[in-house]
Amino acid sequence: MQAYSSLFQILNKAIEEQQNSLNSSSPKEMYEPMSYIVGLGGKRVRPLLTLVGCDIFDTNPNDAIHAALAVELFHNFSLIHDDILDNAPLRRGNTTVHEKWNHNIALLSGDGMMVKAFDVLGKSNPEHVAKLLKLFAKTGLEVCEGQQYDMNFETQEHVSVQDYIHMITYKTAVLLGCSLQMGAICANASEENQKHLYEFGEHVGIAFQILDDVLDVYADDEKFGKQVGGDIISNKKTFMLLDAFELANEEQTKELNHLLYSKEISSNDKVKQVTALYNTLGVRELAIKEANKHTDIALKHLEELKANPSKKKDLKEFALHLLNREV
Amino acid sequence: MQAYSSLFQILNKAIEEQQNSLNSSSPKEMYEPMSYIVGLGGKRVRPLLTLVGCDIFDTNPNDAIHAALAVELFHNFSLIHDDILDNAPLRRGNTTVHEKWNHNIALLSGDGMMVKAFDVLGKSNPEHVAKLLKLFAKTGLEVCEGQQYDMNFETQEHVSVQDYIHMITYKTAVLLGCSLQMGAICANASEENQKHLYEFGEHVGIAFQILDDVLDVYADDEKFGKQVGGDIISNKKTFMLLDAFELANEEQTKELNHLLYSKEISSNDKVKQVTALYNTLGVRELAIKEANKHTDIALKHLEELKANPSKKKDLKEFALHLLNREV
Numbered sequence: 001m002q003a004y005s006s007l008f009q010i011l012n013k014a015i016e017e018q019q020n021s022l023n024s025s026s027p028k029e030m031y032e033p034m035s036y037i038v039g040l041g042g043k044r045v046r047p048l049l050t051l052v053g054c055d056i057f058d059t060n061p062n063d064a065i066h067a068a069l070a071v072e073l074f075h076n077f078s079l080i081h082d083d084i085l086d087n088a089p090l091r092r093g094n095t096t097v098h099e100k101w102n103h104n105i106a107l108l109s110g111d112g113m114m115v116k117a118f119d120v121l122g123k124s125n126p127e128h129v130a131k132l133l134k135l136f137a138k139t140g141l142e143v144c145e146g147q148q149y150d151m152n153f154e155t156q157e158h159v160s161v162q163d164y165i166h167m168i169t170y171k172t173a174v175l176l177g178c179s180l181q182m183g184a185i186c187a188n189a190s191e192e193n194q195k196h197l198y199e200f201g202e203h204v205g206i207a208f209q210i211l212d213d214v215l216d217v218y219a220d221d222e223k224f225g226k227q228v229g230g231d232i233i234s235n236k237k238t239f240m241l242l243d244a245f246e247l248a249n250e251e252q253t254k255e256l257n258h259l260l261y262s263k264e265i266s267s268n269d270k271v272k273q274v275t276a277l278y279n280t281l282g283v284r285e286l287a288i289k290e291a292n293k294h295t296d297i298a299l300k301h302l303e304e305l306k307a308n309p310s311k312k313k314d315l316k317e318f319a320l321h322l323l324n325r326e327v
Numbered sequence: 328m329q330a331y332s333s334l335f336q337i338l339n340k341a342i343e344e345q346q347n348s349l350n351s352s353s354p355k356e357m358y359e360p361m362s363y364i365v366g367l368g369g370k371r372v373r374p375l376l377t378l379v380g381c382d383i384f385d386t387n388p389n390d391a392i393h394a395a396l397a398v399e400l401f402h403n404f405s406l407i408h409d410d411i412l413d414n415a416p417l418r419r420g421n422t423t424v425h426e427k428w429n430h431n432i433a434l435l436s437g438d439g440m441m442v443k444a445f446d447v448l449g450k451s452n453p454e455h456v457a458k459l460l461k462l463f464a465k466t467g468l469e470v471c472e473g474q475q476y477d478m479n480f481e482t483q484e485h486v487s488v489q490d491y492i493h494m495i496t497y498k499t500a501v502l503l504g505c506s507l508q509m510g511a512i513c514a515n516a517s518e519e520n521q522k523h524l525y526e527f528g529e530h531v532g533i534a535f536q537i538l539d540d541v542l543d544v545y546a547d548d549e550k551f552g553k554q555v556g557g558d559i560i561s562n563k564k565t566f567m568l569l570d571a572f573e574l575a576n577e578e579q580t581k582e583l584n585h586l587l588y589s590k591e592i593s594s595n596d597k598v599k600q601v602t603a604l605y606n607t608l609g610v611r612e613l614a615i616k617e618a619n620k621h622t623d624i625a626l627k628h629l630e631e632l633k634a635n636p637s638k639k640k641d642l643k644e645f646a647l648h649l650l651n652r653e654v
Contacts (some may be wrong), residue, residue: 112472137443151435
């Protein structure tokens with residue numbers, strides 16, 4: 001987005017310097033994988049939000065650069081370890097750390113990355129460190145808890161839609177809220193303004209995750225980066241699947257269970273037939289409605305935020321741009 | 328030790344409360360293993376040293392209680408993950424976390440424990456948090472680096488005695504120095520005094536680790552908790568083994584290599600013959616001499632520390648008590 005080009009410039013320079021520093025650190029067995037995963041890119045939404053959370057109060061975004069780097073490093077730590085937990089071969093189209101090196105290297109470089117996140121956070125203005133640490137550590141714990149809930153869901157028989165919202169809130173959304181609030185802390189914003197930014201980020205995160213599930217089923221094959229229907233094939237407990245189970249009558253429940261657990265159905269047929277059932281039950285619309293509800297809550301918090309009006313508008317546009325993907 | 332009974336009382340109460348809090352946290356799949364490993368005990372030397380580092384300046388040791396808990400939680404995080412890395416079945420005579428639950432649970436509860444350490448640190452007096460975080464994160468990184476060096480040694484052909492000292496300094500000794508210094512920070516001690524306590528802790532740690540290697544070979548079978556000669560059987564690159572390689576003539580080097588890598592020698596014979604070679608080369612005495620050198624450096628720093636003289640004496644006695652094990 002044009003409005004954020006100068007913030008991205010600050011951010012990309014800092015990330016590049018961070019990578020150079022990782023590359024020149026010893027032992028290389030631990031630091032190379034850290035540099036590798038950071039180098040795989042990604043949209044850098046979290047650290048950008050930290051700079052935005054500072055800049056929106058007309059405070060120099062450089063004041064929030066260490067907090068921004070910390071949040072990006074923490075996110076990358078969670079990617080390395082989540083890929084071990086999920087036994088994932090690929091991350092952003094590249095080999096995962098545990099595949100490229102091995103499990104022990106991935107475990108230890110992930111650990112190192114997490115400590116590094118706190119180390120970088122500690123380079124912030126000492127006046128802000130206590131508040132930043134409190135928020136960052138609390139959020140970090142929630143991210144770990146969310147990952148554990150997600151793992152539990154794999155074997156847990158009954159998961160409610162509410163359980164699911166709770167899980168994605170912890171696993172994904174709180175770190176977006178934290179990213180924005182850390183920027184606000186670095187701008188000496190009032191606690192009320194900090195809270196509005198946090199809630200804005202959290203609810204945008206929830207909406208994003210629900211729409212991501214919808215996209216997995218209803219995306220345009222050619223524009224979508226990965227296999228459409230992947231969540232259906234792997235029986236992932238998404239908002240739509242859980243909602244389908246809550247709405248299905250006895251016969252539909254039977255059909256859904258058959259589709260999920262029968263070994264005689266091809267992946268293609270499974271995707272087609274589960275999607276047909278989703279259409280009958282209207283869970284796509286319900287998911288979009290739920291996402292819109294959270295988007296509205298987010299925008300309400302943004303409205304109530306006392307900050308630079310034109311920068312509030314930029315943030316609103318950025319969020320809607322993130323959420324407005326063709327579903 | 329009698330002198331520290333009231334500090335232990337403060338510490339044990341805080342650890343018990345921490346365990347209760349872990350036990351009542353959700354998801355239990357993540358928090359139960361955390362509570363389990365903390366409950367396995369250990370000597371609690373690190374958090375005790377944090378309280379000592381505060382109390383020695385006649386400051387209320389309760390002011391350092393969060394830093395003390397943080398260091399104990401960090402140490403326990405490293406135990407969970409090190410046991411995965413080493414594929415260890417037992418820890419303090421009990422099943423390790425990855426054996427009792429599984430690898431994924433051990434990975435994630437270890438992560439949670441590390442974040443929890445930073446979370447607890449953040450509850451310290453806000454005036455001290457920036458300094459505490461800086462030291463704690465720097466030390467945490469060094470501990471990870473030390474673990475990586477240790478892993479590298481397993482496959483690295485040439486390891487010098489100097490490499491070894493560097494490894495144990497990072498893997499073990501720096502956390503002892505950090506423990507003491509964090510206490511001193513909470514007591515608003517001068518930087519010079521902080522430094523003396525740090526160096527004292529670090530050098531006691533180095534001496535302790537070298538003597539631990541000696542004990543593994545020369546301990547009295549009945550008094551020693553584990554198998555005497557375990558390090559020799561597993562070809563662990565200890566101070567004595569590395570020193571033996573540096574001192575051995577051509578023939579002795581050949582013999583040593585034969586003893587380490589031949590599959591035809593029984594464990595008993597291997598221990599006996601390697602020990603005989605150690606005796607010939609005098610590496611036991613050299614190890615003790617090296618340990619004494621570090622003990623002397625430690626005591627010199629303690630002498631220069633400006634603090635309560637009688638409490639300095641207590642700390643000296645405590646350190647010598649830790650080091651004075653029958654070798």
